[in-house]
Amino acid sequence: MSRLALVRSSILFNQVRSLSYSRPALVFARDFKPGEYPKTEAERRAAAKKYGLRPEDYEPLPDNGLGFGDYPNLGRISTDMKSDWGDYDDPYLKRNFGEPIHVVQDQITADKVSLAKTRVSFSQIVFWFLFGSFVFIGLNYLLWDKKCFIPIAPKQYPRNALSGEEKHYKF
Helix, strand or coil: CCHHHHHHHHHHHHHHHHHCCCCCCCCHHHHCCCCCCCCCHHHHHHHHHHCCCCCCCCCECCCCCCCCCCCECCCCCCHHHCCCCCCCCECCCCECCCCCCCCCCCCCCCCCCCCCCCCCCHHHHHHHHHHHHHHHHHHHHHCCCCCCCCCCCCCCCCCCCCCCCCCCCCC
């Protein structure tokens, strides 16, 4: 049997084998969708166990119509607020295996938004930006007519050849 025939038969076999499965092993919308918002204490305990939390630590996100269901409210802690010296399974995201992630985890990683309290208030940021802008514009206005250049002397030659007194030709 030639090599081309082997390749064709293996492709055909793999295509038929892939068509023989009745459903995929993982369906994202159904397998990762949170459950209904817990209304009873038993449902709260089951949801806490589902997410690996103690029942007294479990608090679901508010039922405000966004569809978070029984997903736990983990608080506002971004990746950069966690300890740098912890022994994490995933050091980049600073989390361990099986630990539930925040609903907006893709927005609060270490290279994006930080939820930590800023050192400087927003009003101070605006004040110093406007102060610096006005100082820059004011100095430009006051010093606009002043010359600011690098002083350059005329090029020096060994003889006064450019004045026209000395000629390099004899006719």
